[in-house]
Amino acid sequence: MRLKTKLVVSATGLTFAIVAVLSLLFVGELLRQRIEQTAAANNVLASEVTLMTRQAVETGLRANPPSDLGNEALYAAVGGALRRYQPLDDVMNAIVRYSPTVQDVSVTDARGITVVSTDPEAVNQTAPQRNSLESIQNGSIAYQRRQVFGRPQVFDTVQPLERNGQPFLAVHVGVRSTFLRNSYEPWLRAAGLFALLAALAAMLAAAVLANAALQPIEQISRQLEKLTLQAGEPAASAAQGKADSDAMVRVSQTIDRLGEQMRSKEAGFTTLQANLNQMLDTLRDGVLLFTADRRAAMVSDAVAYFLNYPEGELVGRQLEEIFEPDTALGAAVLASFADGDSVTAESVTLEDGRRVQISLDRFNDGLGESMGTLVTLRDLEWVMQLGQELEISRRLAAIGRLTAGVGHEVKNPINAMVVHLELLRSKLSAAGPEAFGGAQRHVDILAGEMQRLDRVVQTLADFSRPMDMKLREQDLRQVVAAVVDLTAAEMHENGVLVRVDSPEDPLMVRVDAELVRQALLNLMLNGMQAMPAGGKLVLTLHREHQFAVVEVTDDGEGIAPEVLPRIFELYFTTKPKGSGIGLAMTYRILQLHGGALDVRSNNDPRAHERGTTFTLRLPVASAADTRKATSAGTSRRALGEHV
Template structure:
């Protein structure tokens, strides 16, 4: 929290506490005053009732002749006079009405039997014992306030005056005035509520004024804070001139911040330029680079490193070396050994497991970089490169060269074969017409015709392969094309007891491609996968984004490709199937090359094969919106 905010909160809090304390004190004094006033009124009423009862008893007792001779006779006389006086209850009620807190006034005998009361229904009943009001008044004020204002149940207290003669210790009559906390609450609640509202309004007004006053006092700090924030965000515009009313200390600080911002701007521009040059240079390298700080936390991972190692910079940035490359892995063991021995590593060969992407053989280099601010605590630079890259380039060039040579050779041969085939087919039709109805040679003629037709199709395939292909490129949603291919082969897959699964996390992956040629290339790979699973299984067609590339993978559960023939799999006429032509994968390889794309595969004997076709994305930074059902993983169903 900023100093400005702390000061503002401190000022508002202090004023709030002072106003709350003052308001509570005022409420306490007001409540105490109202309770005292109510008690004084009740005491006055009790004195009036005492005087009234004494006067009534004395007047009526003097009229009795002869006067009572004993104390017991006098007691009975007084009891009789009080109980039989018809005007006494009304006089008691009139006197009690002067105090709003009095709930009942009564006269009882020495046995607490009520003789006269403001409540006639209670006469001749025994008066229950009640706490004395004087004891309640001795309790702390806060206890009395809680009892009166908060507790819902009613509490009654009594003011008692005993009447008797001086020669007798026991009273003849007891005058009691009953006070109720409910009536005390009704008497003071209005005033207390009024004071509470006044206190609340005062508190709110004080908070607002304190906030405004703190803003007025701290407006210079606001300007300095805004200036510092603008420098931190790279906004280096000159600040406005200081106001004449502003303190000199703040004006001096503002001036020094302007000088500092100019220096910071120059340093930031130099740093950004240097960083940009370094990043461009790193990204241009084919090698993957990873930089760890002196605490062995990952600072930077190039895109090449992400692709080679199957990691994401956003997911591993800030993690330690052991978290990114656990020591239990071959690469982690090499890096840990280099750190412990403080020795560099040069072209160490290691195989990295990359999950679904499959294993990859890499060459690893490790070296220490001196940390200038903290000598002795070196950073760590790790570079990796694909050990198979040169071999793959050489292999693909060899395949392309052989395909070109075979194309030139077969082009001429196919033309020479097609002409005799056409003549043979023509004369066979003439022969069939002459032998029409002769069942002895009909079947043999049909066999000859079928074989000529098959040979003609082979020749046409040769010619199609050698003929220059016109590629009609356009923007193509690779997800939709792959989905169409999966649906197209579904009937054949069902007959072979093969389930087709389609997976496309992104609903739209756009590449520049010829739809017909690309569909043919993908069909060749998918059909090969189905044919490889002679006992049935599962074939997965997936479309994914990997950085700036679209990747189509076709994974089967067949027997795999033997190690001895893997270098020949894309050769023209090479096939491991009894009835295969050896043209399908060669044609696929040619089509992929025409799209400036690549195709490779990974296979394990007995576990199946995965073909990967990589295409440049039209726009790797955006993904056009499409209906939600277009993407995701699903099983391919019958198109019917």
């Protein structure tokens, strides 16, 4: 059976069931109303008999009072009065004769003995037990149906007559169930026929409406099949769907195919969005995507370097709310938008002296209508620094390759020279100090220089050796506190006051704590050495977007501008006893963690802010989890260190 036929049959059957249930309720309600009407009519008849009974008792007792006041004499006097009162007998017989449902009418005394009745055989007999018509009236529909249409029986309507607050006489109106059934059957038959016709009409209407409602399925099926073909559905799969003659089955199959295509597309878009978000998080260029109505739909984190708003507050704002016209950057961007053309690499100098390059790329639909604009902000100073960092990385890589080979080649000759030098020293000692005219002193000098050369080669080998990273989630505040405690005694001896400004909330980073402590130790010791007469060293911790930042600031002599670009070169030093390796090692540690090191310095003796500040950046834990521990991160600022 076709699915469409099944749906029509199901709708028709459900409609018939609903109409049948409602019809049964309707017929049951009619039966209940008819029983209530019968009970009300019988109550009226019973009231009429009660009134006649009261009159008969009053009239009879006045005419023939009882001989004594005993109950037997009273009952005998009342019975005689009721039998002699002809109007009572006429009313009772008239009720039986003309009421279609009443079988008999009787009056009983308090003992349950029938005093008068339309059935002569029941007089002076105990009245039979009967179900009350009121109990059937208050019963359920099923109970009413069983009582009325079940086995024949007589229902009773009773009205008592009291004397001195006690039951004295009772009027009984007996209703036979057979009479009720005969009275109810004509209208019940008519109601059942009406319900059947209503059910058939409802079934026909449901079948017609269901068929009409499902008629557009064929058209929907064709449209969905076209949509699947437009979405790249193979022709063979579409032809297989058309081979099925059931439109509902074809629609179901087509929807399933569309669902698969949508899930595949959604997975692709989700991956693309994740890659785009990751790229924007690590991109230093500020990127803003505006819709056709100049509303920001996407803003990268780096925009905060160019504007005074955090990234989260810019999404959804209008162009004029983001770029203020009274600023150099805002005026340039608004003017570029007003021109209506794309802009490539337009340079603007900001109020703080930074040079920013602006690019506008416009997107149009096939009709030439604007769909949006992509704005890119690039810090030209950072581009230059990035070039310097790349050059540094290239140099360090070359040095690493060179030292790996040189260390091996030089180490062996040095070892041989040291051995022979020790043999020569032994022979000179055996010959005596005056044998060679002071040659022992020259041998000692050669031995010292050989040891120093050996230390240099060992340092080269240590620098070029791969580091074993042990990454763990650490609170950067605790790492800094450990370095401060380690250097506390030495700082105190040199008259340096150390102050740490850290936030209340943890700064969680995923790092090798030992290596980061080594990098911070190098920076703090260089800051101390830059203040030979003592001073203040300030460590400031805070979070900046996706980075945890540590700033190490001293108020020492500062670094000369001509020396600043070279301070991170391996073996470059301005100290008489410096090795020139500390900064290169610190830079390498930051690279391995995907971080960056920034430096700014002022060596003007008259300047109020004289000194040097190193800014160390490490990715926060959520960002560091996505990086490999052994890959070198791209640094963002030129590095520097006092050496």
